[in-house]
Amino acid sequence: MFWLLFSIFLTACIAAGSTGGLFSPGxxxxNLAKPSWTPPDWVFPVVWTTLYLCxxxxxxxVAMLPDNGVAMAFWALQVALNSLWTPVFFGLKKIKLGMVVLTALWLSVAATMVALWQVDMVSGMLFIPYLIWVSIAxxxxxxxxxxxxxxxxxASAPAP
Structure with missing residues (x-):
């Protein structure tokens, strides 16, 4: 049962990650100015692959455990927000709106981590690297x- 559920959750993560292919930085x-500590391009797929597996x-x-409703709701929310940032930032080129989405994503990842932890400590711990990475992002x-x-x-100005 675990592997079936894992496959379903991984598919949701891959769907969220596919927005990176649809809306690549380009x-x-x-051409934007970036801080000196910006990670090199190769880091992003390595980190995201690891995070999606976690x-x-x-x-x-957690899906296999009782009393998982809140954790599963937050899990769904964070993966939806995860899939939203790339189209907003890279697709629409909305830097400020991207920050709004990232703030909501950070809050949802933190809430998911806490909710998962309350059901299964290991699952909550698996979200710690994700929260760190979203903080860096x-x-x-x-x-x-x-x-x-x-x-x-x-980019924020309305189109003529």
Whole structure:
């Protein structure tokens, strides 16, 4: 049963991650000013693959346990917000709105971690690296916003 549930949760993670292929960074992002501590491009797929495996494992473990409703609801919320950031930031080129989505994602990941922990400590612990990475992503998004004020204003302006 675990492997079936793991496959379902992993499919949800892969679906969220597929937005990266649909809305890749491209020249717009490459031309933005970024902080010196921006991770190299190769880090992102390695980290996200690891995180998606942890997320799927945590979801599958808790899905098999009683009293998992709140944890499963938060798990669904965080994966939905996870899939939203890339189209907002890279697709729409909305730096400030991307920060709003990332803030909501951070809150949902933290809430998911706590809810998972209450049902299964290991599952909650599997979300710690995810919360750390979303914190780094939030700091990066905020830095890009700060370093590119004209781009943030231009991308936020309504179309003529």
């Amino acid at each position: 020249p717009w992002y490459r 997320m799927a494992t945590a979801g599958a473990r 939030g700091a990066l998004n905020a830095s890009v916003w700060r370093l590119n004020p004209d781009e943030a204003k231009q």
